[in-house]
Amino acid sequence: MLTITFYIFIAIVAIQFIYYIIVFGKFAYAKSAISNPKRIPISVVVCAKNEAENVAKFVPILAEQDYPDFEIVLIDDASSDETLDLFEAFEKQYSNIRLVKVKNNEAFWGNKKFALTLGIKAAKNQYLLFTDADCYPISKDWISIMSSQFTPEKTIVLGYGAYEKISRSFLNKIIRFETMLTAVQYFSWAKIGHPYMGVGRNLAYKKEEFFNVNGFIDHMKIRSGDDDLFINQAATRKNTTICFDQNSFTYSLPKTSFKEWFAQKRRHISTATFYKPFDRLQLAVFYISQLLFIVFSVILLAFLHQWIIVLCLIGFRYLFTWITLGFSSAKLKEKDVMYWFPIIEIILVFTQFNIMITTVFSKPVHWK
Structure with a gap:
C-alpha cells in the first residue's frame, strides 16, 4: 500500500x-506589455450598496485620474445609509460623474447584477472600466494604463485587484497570498489562451462584449459572479488580454477577522461550480x-x-x-x-x- x-x-x-x-x-516569467496610451473615452463604473464610508474616501481619488476623456458612473443599489446622498453631492461637485439610482425590484431584489446592468446601459462610452466601491487605484495613471491594453481585437482586459498591507497581521498575509495566487492562475491561463475569470475590483471590457452574451442573463439568479462568471462566459483567446503594470493595480480594504474573510471566500468559491467544465x-x-x-x-x-x-x-x-x-x-x-x-x-x-x-x-x- x-x-x-x-x-x-x-x-x-x-x-x-x-x-x-x-x-x-x-x-511568472512574462514581461509586462508596453503601455501605449490610446486616449479612448472611458466610463469608470462603480456599484455601491451601503458603502458611505468607503465612497467618501475613494470617489475623489477616482475623480483625480490623469486622463483626458472619462466619466464615472456611480450606481447606488438602493442603499439605506448615506451612500446616495454622497453620490448626489459628488455629482454636483464633478462634471464628469453620472449617477444611476436603483430601486429595489421584486424580480431582482438585492441583486448587484441588475444594478450593474442599469449602470452599463447608462454609460455613454463604449469602453468600460470597473472597480468596487471599497477600492482605489494605486496611481493617477490607472485609467491610462488599463485602457492602453485595448486593441481592435483585445476588448477584455484583466487587471490585478490587491489588498492593502496591514503590519503584524498574519491573516493579512494569508489574504494577500491567496489573492496573489488567484491572480497568478487567471493571468497564466489567459496568457496560454484560455481565460476563465477576472475580478471586478479591476476589470475592463468593451460594452459590446456585455451585450454579445446578453449581459448577466444566463447567471442572473446566481448572486455572485458579476465578474468571474461573466468573464468565464465572454472571454476567449482572441478578445482577452492582461495588464499587470504596477501602476494599474487597485487596492481594497482587507477583512480583519478570519470569520469575515471566511464568509467572503465562501461567496467567491461558490461561483466556481458554474464555470465551464x-x-x-x-x-x-x-x-x-x-x-x-x-x-x-x-x-x-x-x-x-x-x-x-x-x-x-x-x-x-x-x-x-x-x-x-x-x-x-x-x-x-x-x-x-x-x-x-x-x-x-x-x-x-x-x-x-x-x-x-x-x-x-x-x-x-x-x-x-
Missing part, C-alpha cells in the same frame, strides 16, 4: 510541476494535488523506509513553487508573503477544504 502511495505521490509532484512551471510560468476540472485538479501533496508527504515521511527520497521530492516541489511564486509576487508587489509561503499554503489548503465542506450544508451570504 505504501508503494502505491509513493507512486501516486510522484504523480502529484509531476502535476504540481506542470501547473507551476508550464502553466503559471507563463505569467474544463475550468472546473483544472481548478479541481490543482486544489486536489495541493491537498494530497501535504497529506501524502506526512504519511510517507512517517511510514516509508525510503524517506530520504520523499524528502528530496518535497524539497524539489518547494523549490520550483517558490521560484515561480517568487517571480510572480515581485510582479504583483507581494514579495513579503513569500517568507511565510509553506505555512500559509498549508493553512489556505485546509481552509479551502473547510469552505467546501461548509458550503455543502449552508449557502453563503451575498450582496449586502
Whole structure:
C-alpha cells in the first residue's frame, strides 16, 4: 500500500510541476506589455450598496485620474445609509460623474447584477472600466494604463485587484497570498489562451462584449459572479488580454477577522461550480494535488523506509513553487508573503477544504 502511495505521490509532484512551471510560468516569467496610451473615452463604473464610508474616501481619488476623456458612473443599489446622498453631492461637485439610482425590484431584489446592468446601459462610452466601491487605484495613471491594453481585437482586459498591507497581521498575509495566487492562475491561463475569470475590483471590457452574451442573463439568479462568471462566459483567446503594470493595480480594504474573510471566500468559491467544465476540472485538479501533496508527504515521511527520497521530492516541489511564486509576487508587489509561503499554503489548503465542506450544508451570504 505504501508503494502505491509513493507512486501516486510522484504523480502529484509531476502535476504540481506542470501547473507551476508550464502553466503559471507563463505569467511568472512574462514581461509586462508596453503601455501605449490610446486616449479612448472611458466610463469608470462603480456599484455601491451601503458603502458611505468607503465612497467618501475613494470617489475623489477616482475623480483625480490623469486622463483626458472619462466619466464615472456611480450606481447606488438602493442603499439605506448615506451612500446616495454622497453620490448626489459628488455629482454636483464633478462634471464628469453620472449617477444611476436603483430601486429595489421584486424580480431582482438585492441583486448587484441588475444594478450593474442599469449602470452599463447608462454609460455613454463604449469602453468600460470597473472597480468596487471599497477600492482605489494605486496611481493617477490607472485609467491610462488599463485602457492602453485595448486593441481592435483585445476588448477584455484583466487587471490585478490587491489588498492593502496591514503590519503584524498574519491573516493579512494569508489574504494577500491567496489573492496573489488567484491572480497568478487567471493571468497564466489567459496568457496560454484560455481565460476563465477576472475580478471586478479591476476589470475592463468593451460594452459590446456585455451585450454579445446578453449581459448577466444566463447567471442572473446566481448572486455572485458579476465578474468571474461573466468573464468565464465572454472571454476567449482572441478578445482577452492582461495588464499587470504596477501602476494599474487597485487596492481594497482587507477583512480583519478570519470569520469575515471566511464568509467572503465562501461567496467567491461558490461561483466556481458554474464555470465551464474544463475550468472546473483544472481548478479541481490543482486544489486536489495541493491537498494530497501535504497529506501524502506526512504519511510517507512517517511510514516509508525510503524517506530520504520523499524528502528530496518535497524539497524539489518547494523549490520550483517558490521560484515561480517568487517571480510572480515581485510582479504583483507581494514579495513579503513569500517568507511565510509553506505555512500559509498549508493553512489556505485546509481552509479551502473547510469552505467546501461548509458550503455543502449552508449557502453563503451575498450582496449586502
